[in-house]
Amino acid sequence: MINKIGSFSFAAFVNRVKEFHGFSAPGVILGGLLVDAALKNLPAGILYDALCETDKCLPDAVQLLTPCTIGNGWLRIRPWGRFALALYDKQTGAGFRTVLDPERLEAFPEIKDWYYKLKPKEETDPGQLLEAIREGGAGLCRIQKIQIQPALLIREHRGKRVICPQCREAYPDNGNGACPACRGGAKDVYRQ
């Protein structure tokens, strides 16, 4: 049973998720448990970065509970589809990874049914599901020490901005003579 997620009461976190994410998605609430468990293991006072192993739901829990956001670059995403995240010291790369433990879901059929889509969505009772997540709490998470590869700790510095000769917009110079959008990216996104 968990009563607080980060500095929020469980109910306050559910509301905050509704506000930010658009609805009180079980994935973000469950993500909150993972973030909370990782945070509790980090030494106090360090500067840390985050890495999510899925782009679904979990990144929003990180953005609500830590200083790491997608726009400030302290949160990275690897879309592997694993419901796991790492928080680690920016300097040393030492940290903790937390993951929803499949074995521990056995004791929580509401969560298991939702997670593995074993029941049609309409048959899921959202209140019961959230209550099960609250009851499961930190007990749903497995936690392990990790060490991030040194290459990921280096911040790339972008080149100075230059004007692309094709679109006439600014982009960080990469020595390719045109921005990545004009070099092929844009045609997959925008219709001409």
Add this chain to the structure above:
Amino acid sequence: MINKIGSFSFAAFVNRVKEFHGFSAPGVILGGLLVDAALKNLPAGILYDALCETDKCLPDAVQLLTPCTIGNGWLRIRPWGRFALALYDKQTGAGFRTVLDPERLEAFPEIKDWYYKLKPKEETDPGQLLEAIREGGAGLCRIQKIQIQPALLIREHRGKRVICPQCREAYPDNGNGACPACRGGAKDVYRQ
């Protein structure tokens, strides 16, 4: 001159950025102008998605001013390095793209110096820079109608979750026999 960004007063938005992004980054404030301009052009009451053409700063402006977040999937990022974003109708793909207009920066040397890194960071007065952004307002943005490629309007549905035989964690079945992390992704991120 702009007094409101989304539903925030300029000063309230600056505070909200500080809270969420960690500091009142000029890029997120400027991003707020782009989001605000695009929002004002969208028809009322439609459901829309967002696409950012940079992963720096701008995505946080989108997350603060719209229902689109990285975790709910309504915000996509293409890291092309262009300071531009599109908001578009989820169903039809019709929408608006806004971009910081290099030509209009000529009248705002504080913004130009910061954007093109023409002056060392220490010589930038953050207050003056924010005031220039406020003064420039919507006049700093160029706006264009866009149409998103139909392929981007289709939501991929993930397969059911299965247990990866290597890491024993759950991932959406992709027919490859193991999760993307075990198939090579993890070794670039975590030290064994």
